[in-house]
Amino acid sequence: MTGTHAAADDALPVANGRKTAGEVWRLSRGHRLRLAVVAILGIVSTTVDLIPPVAIGFFIDRVRTGTAGLGTVLTVTAAMALSAALGAAGTAVTIVLATRAYHAILAALREELVARALTLPQHTVERAGTGDLISRSSDDVTAVADAAPAVIPVVTVTAFTIVVSLGGLAALEWPYAVALAVVLPVHVFAMRWYLRTGPRVYRAERAAMSARAQQIVESQRGHATVLGFGLGEQRHRTVMTASWAVAVQALRARTVQSMLNARLNLGECLSLTAVLVTGFVLIGHGASTVGGATTAMLLVLRLLGPVNQLMFVIDTLQSALASLNRMIGVTTIAVADTADEPPAPRDPAHAVRLEDVTFGYGTGPRVLEGITLDIPTGQRVAVVGASGAGKSTLASVIAGIHPPGTGTVARPASTVVITQEIHVFAGTLRDNLTLAAPDATDDQLRAALDTTGAAGLLDLLPDGLDAVIGVGGHPLTDAQAQQLALARLLLTDPDLAILDEATAEAGSTQSGLLDRAADAALAGRTGLVIAHRLTQAAACDRIVVMEHGRITESGTHSGLIAAGGVYAALWSAWEAGQGT
Incomplete structure (x- = not known):
């Protein structure tokens, strides 16, 4: 099926990234105005958050020239307090609107999943195993829903912060932006490696969970047979084997996350070093000030903070995306399979x-x-x-x-x-x-x-x-x-x-x-x-x-x-x- 792939010939399909993005875009119909408001409000609120680093740099330069006074302190303090209040309020509203849109789209997808699951031909479900369908209708839906509190605030804030911080850094003094751009590929390569490796690992983890669910369901449905033939110990070992397979795949996923952390930490160190060295050179040639270098450092630190937060939820995000691909795989296969109905006899007799x-x-x-x-x-x-x-x-x-x-x-x-x-x-x-x-x-x-x-x-x-x-x-x-x-x-x-x-x-x-x-x-x-x-x-x-x-x-x-x-x-x- 176009836009999907299956882990095994008989398994229910898993949608690829392009197919998932297309389905999410279709489901977002009716919520796009709210999403546009989220984007505008997010950019405005993160732009307001640029005021504190700029104000601190301005204050440092005034102190160095001896022109700072009580009025300067009060002005800087008021500007920082006002920006903090406005930025926090704007960020909160942005997250609330994004969360509402997220859950509305997820609710629509959940309804489609249930509707398609109930109309899937029995032979399709039997080939894949009922555990696979149960896992997609329960574990995967739960994974996507539970990801919202952790992922939405971080992803929403991070996306706007990265765009605005880079723009602010370039507007301050372009050499600082160039210095950061030189080491930016380290972060890009780290994320590309993870996005290439992570989904495969998480798909394997979800597949193992489906296999475990299948074994549990079979043990429960065949409870009378298990008791009658004394198969309790055998079924227990089978379920334990499937459970250990889930544990092994979970450890693989945690290992991948640790390897990502190491790469991002390297990128963070290189970013700070590049900006510090650039500031040292620019100040030595009179092309920048200590206040300007301080503002640049604060902007980079402000940029790295959300990236680090994203690092801690990337595990949840990738797991949710893997589950989303599996859910959409069901909603897309059902249309094709249920359309192939045997025709009615031409002879009414x-x-x-x-x-x-x-x-x-x-x-x-x-x-x-x-x-x-x-x-x-x-x-x-x-x-x-x-x-x-x-x-x-x-x-x-x-x-x-x-x-x-x-x-x-x-x-x-x-x-x-x-x-x-x-x-x-x-x-x-x-x-x-x-x-x-x-x-x-x-x-x-x-x-x-x-x-x-x-x-x-x-x-x-x-x-x-x-x-x-x-x-x-x-x-x-x-x-x-x-x-x-x-x-x-x-x-x-x-x-x-x-x-x-x-x-x-x-x-x-x-x-x-x-x-x-x-x-x-x-x-x-x-x-x-x-x-x-x-x-x-x-x-x-x-x-x-x-x-x-x-x-x-x-x-x-x-x-x-x-x-x-x-x-x-x-x-x-x-x-x-x-x-x-």
Whole structure:
């Protein structure tokens, strides 16, 4: 993608400096007048701060000539006090305005990041790892936001101070400006070295943080598996290894900062020496005064102070810029990836059409091979097969979660997928239902619950639709959560509904209830059912049998039983198992 690069082939992209600058400039639209006021006010306030060095030099020359009196002292003192007050006030207002603009732009970027993250295709997130996206949405946003108090005052003041101090030094006596310009390349080379080295180090640090976040997320999501297989110690070592990788990258970053300090200290010593030697020569030839040399030294010291402050926050600044590049990398990739949606079938009589579709995860073997499938509009099709046959992968490809490796997929734009893993959001029951239909009335919500057999849930919850469920609220059973998902499907009213073992309450007393709920949710719409129980498949209009990523049989329940093939054998085994 133009303007971005990735640390790894599957990682989410990281925007380069030019792309980041362009996006920040775009986001600054609406704040540019305030930024212009910041620039003008910053220059004025730092110009006022030039008065004390000039006043001190003037006072020294008057003292040397014996013309200084009480009036001179009072005048110099008043000028310095007034300039200090005006300069401090102007600097404070400048920082406040700059901070407001900074946070306004950051808020807009954060909103775009969240919006793009929620629309990223699942296959893109899975390839990069959910930890990477979580790190960009949390660690990187925090790094950029937390940098504001430290970076904005220093960068704002430093930028204007450097420009005004150099201009003042040149206006005082140009040889002093020339002397400083001779050693200025030392600072320039130091910063160029750091800007060339620092971003790479900080990108590596952020990448290590993403890897650590991925390991932590996987350990938390697979907590039951970790406990069941006794993998606690192994997962602990894995997380510790990832954490040490973060520590190593952090030490590299601190080492780079120390090397920068050494270079800037050298530049500082050379700057003071150059101005002192120039003053000595000019005074010896009568081309300058002690007061002029003092003013020049004070201006250089005044220039070095902000530079030293910048040195202490450059670490934070580079870390924030690295995080900003990663955030903008997400906001720019999402537009391209989400634009590649499978087209709707040209033939309205068919809701889904697959032609010679193949698919494999990454560089692994193909999971789907030569799949050609048509699903007529309004028909309910079941997909059955042994574990690993490719059933869920087929559902994901049809849903658009994974793009096919080869072949074409056409499906309706309005498609809803429900899997066995149902998420109940922390909030009220009404909030969980209106996620699917924000404008739905309470009567419509109750009707959806009633259709899916979940109306009794309202009687169990003390506050009905206003009852808090999920984390921190009333816990729902797996069956109740699946009924909630089916109610969402009804409220969404999609053209195509895909149930990927969505009612797989295997062996529970709720299986019949969930099957009836699924039947009600699929009534009158095209449905694809990845059947966990063959009774689900038997209730569908057509059954597709998969083996090793291929469709080996297709037909009605009675037709496949009569054919005596794979499905007939599966059905006989199912009936035998149910009879035991």
